[in-house]
Amino acid sequence: MSEPSLTAESFAAAAGRLAAYRDRTVVVKLGGSAMEEPAATDACLRSVDVLDRFGVRVALVHGGGKPIDRAMTAAGLTPRKVAGRRYTDADTLAVVVRVLGEINADLVQRAERIGARFRGYYDDGAGSGDFAGWPLTGARLSLTDPTGAPVDLGHVGTVTGVAVNALRAAFEPSDGRDPSVPILPSLARDAAGGWLNINADTAASAVAGALKADMAVFLTDTPGVLRDRSDPKSLISKLTEAEARGLIASGVIDGGMVPKVEACFEALEAGAKSALILDGRVPYSLLDVFLKDTFTGTVITR
Ligand SMILES: Nc1ncnc2c1ncn2[C@@H]1O[C@H](COP(=O)(O)OP(=O)(O)O)[C@@H](O)[C@H]1O
Numbered sequence: 001m002s003e004p005s006l007t008a009e010s011f012a013a014a015a016g017r018l019a020a021y022r023d024r025t026v027v028v029k030l031g032g033s034a035m036e037e038p039a040a041t042d043a044c045l046r047s048v049d050v051l052d053r054f055g056v057r058v059a060l061v062h063g064g065g066k067p068i069d070r071a072m073t074a075a076g077l078t079p080r081k082v083a084g085r086r087y088t089d090a091d092t093l094a095v096v097v098r099v100l101g102e103i104n105a106d107l108v109q110r111a112e113r114i115g116a117r118f119r120g121y122y123d124d125g126a127g128s129g130d131f132a133g134w135p136l137t138g139a140r141l142s143l144t145d146p147t148g149a150p151v152d153l154g155h156v157g158t159v160t161g162v163a164v165n166a167l168r169a170a171f172e173p174s175d176g177r178d179p180s181v182p183i184l185p186s187l188a189r190d191a192a193g194g195w196l197n198i199n200a201d202t203a204a205s206a207v208a209g210a211l212k213a214d215m216a217v218f219l220t221d222t223p224g225v226l227r228d229r230s231d232p233k234s235l236i237s238k239l240t241e242a243e244a245r246g247l248i249a250s251g252v253i254d255g256g257m258v259p260k261v262e263a264c265f266e267a268l269e270a271g272a273k274s275a276l277i278l279d280g281r282v283p284y285s286l287l288d289v290f291l292k293d294t295f296t297g298t299v300i301t302r
Pocket residue numbers: 030031032033034063064065066201219220221222224225226227228229252253254255256257258260
């Protein structure tokens with residue numbers, strides 16, 4: 001390993017800052033759009049590993065919207081979104097489960113290559129997938145349109161249960177194994193043992209709520225919430241829930257940013273002290289939050 005270029009003094013300062021977060025719980029959501037940048041994805045895994053080594057309890061939840069779109073197109077299926085969620089029929093569900101499993105396995109392997117300890121959740125095809133201990137349970141999501149008529153989303157779910165003890169066991173295993181970072185795809189099991197497709201922001205906020213996380217961080221492909229989506233300089237660095245709801249109503253916050261901002265509200269409501277939206281394409285944007293007084297992104301407060 002090459003010798004790091006940082007000075008002992010700057011390392012000591014960084015270590016001091018990180019130590020202040022020891023035993024805090026942080027849920028990080030890694031979006032499919034941020035994962036389009038492999039170097040930034042590796043930097044995110046390294047950042048999570050550093051936090052883990054400093055005793056921060058980190059759970060990672062990932063999506064994969066863009067790769068799912070590509071896999072659906074390759075399979076001759078047409079992606080369709082309803083209210084920011086993917087309409088998920090049986091064929092689509094099979095693609096979603098396969099792609100999220102591939103992403104999960106890939107992230108675990110990448111983490112292993114940097115010496116990190118991640119506990120993945122995917123079907124390895126050898127029948128060893130622990131579906132009985134799957135961390136998320138769910139029920140079909142029922143939405144209504146503005147006229148009150150039901151909206152059919154197919155196999156799309158809402159999270160009804162999080163296996164908190166299993167996740168805590170990853171942080172502090174009682175069997176003598178090394179602690180590890182749980183990394184969850186946005187899939188839940190329903191009461192009949194079938195899969196449900198969960199929006200990954202929603203899954204992350206459910207995990208943040210269940211773990212009573214101190215912080216929920218959403219890594220995406222914009223610098224944060226923008227007043228003008230085409231202008232990265234129009235970043236809104238602080239937003240209250242009421243202001244954010246106004247921006248959703250006026251259409252400034254749209255598309256995939258809507259479930260993300262709503263996930264921030266849910267995480268805050270469940271007791272998280274802060275909810276952040278950061279640019280996951282920028283390597284180490286996550287670690288910057290812990291090392292600097294100011295960082296680039298949007299902080300949502302109640
Ligand atoms: N006001 C806004 N500011 C920033 N991005 C926005 C805004 N409104 C909508 N978006 C869209 O939300 C996208 C992020 O959501 P999404 O594509 O679902 O990402 P992820 O894969 O991280 O969940 C951005 O790329 C952007 O196109």
